[in-house]
Amino acid sequence: MNQHISSASREHTSRGGTSQRNASVIFFIATLFILALLNNVHAQRVVNPLAEPNAFIEAVGNNALDAVRQDPAAKRGDTRRINELIDQYLLPYVNFEKTTRLAAAQGWRTASSQQRKQLVEAFRGTLIRTYAGALTDVDKIAALNLLPFRGDPKAKDVVVRSYFSQRNGPQVNVDYRMESTPEGWKIYDINVEGIWLIQNYRNQFAQQIRENGVDGLINALNQKNQ
Template sequence: MLNNLLRFSFIAVLVSFCGLAAGQAEDVNSPDGMIRMVTQQVLTEIKSDKEIQAGNLTRITELVNQKILPYIDFNRTTRLVMGRYWASATPQQQQQITEQFKLLLIHTYSGALAQVRDQQMTYQPFRSSPTDTDVIVRSSVVNNDKTIELDYRLYKTPNGWRVYDLNILGVWLIQVYKQQFADQIAQHGVDGLLDFLTQRNQQITTGG
């Protein structure tokens, strides 16, 4: 159940990043406008790249790195997932865990891009104050006649808004991984968590 939830959440992210009409003018300085802008770029890539549609992991990783990750703060996400354990990790460990966590999400859900077809994405009216620095953009995805609520949490940086958490079916991504990370660290330490993430990525890459 958990794996299905996470897999659909990633599909939903990609649909939301791909599901709006190309050519629509957006205010890229606003949280919802930034997300809509990215959608147009990713949709063009998916429709024109047969390797992505076939699930080529190398091309998928390139697309995610080029078009999506610049708008996601994985460092902030990983820091919040690790919670109090973040401070006990060295800067090198923090960097390595962040990178391995990013790769794990890309590897685990690489097939999602190939499944993006005609799902429909709708956004709820976005309201915020000019002084807000942490906001939620609420939306929903219609997939096989099922409507799934999907929310993004973003915060304002000197370089614009960045996504750092995702809510699918009432479960936030950070919540999903927080306990898993805590269990690994409690049993094996920070290095144990890094080894676990690295091994999982290696297993996925080799088809394990």
């Protein structure tokens, strides 16, 4: 990965120290997360949140590959442009609050309503900042490939398995954990090569909350987001 992504990876490793390989994988999650969830008005496929799980991910993911490649500002890591894309095309398909709640764990249960709101916004900013550093590698992704679905497509909580093939590189296995809502599927966690996004941040958040409380975590995230 380029120097920008390596710098971002070091920023997110836990104080106890995560291996360099794991840090790189975690930050590659950011690229795949934005690719898999963004939609675009120029995309040809219709996204139906009420479709079967694989069909939903396939439509959104393939639209995203086309859309991000057509957006020079996003590929340059323009945070404002990425923010616009997320607000317009990502939010309908993701439960950011659930992702934050599960990552904060005990800290969420003891937080006030205002703290929860601030924490969701701060964590969202963290993910946007991560995307900005990772999107420059979008052209390395060749295709999204869905694996046969396992489980009941009518279940309330499912996992869709896939892999991204890369140009001049090994495939990257990616799983999407989704919940069924009245509006359709909502994605709230992603697993890249055995590392779940929520679990990775949960370890980091727990340490910060133990040392400085929920407000300390919010402040730490916001400081890095500046």
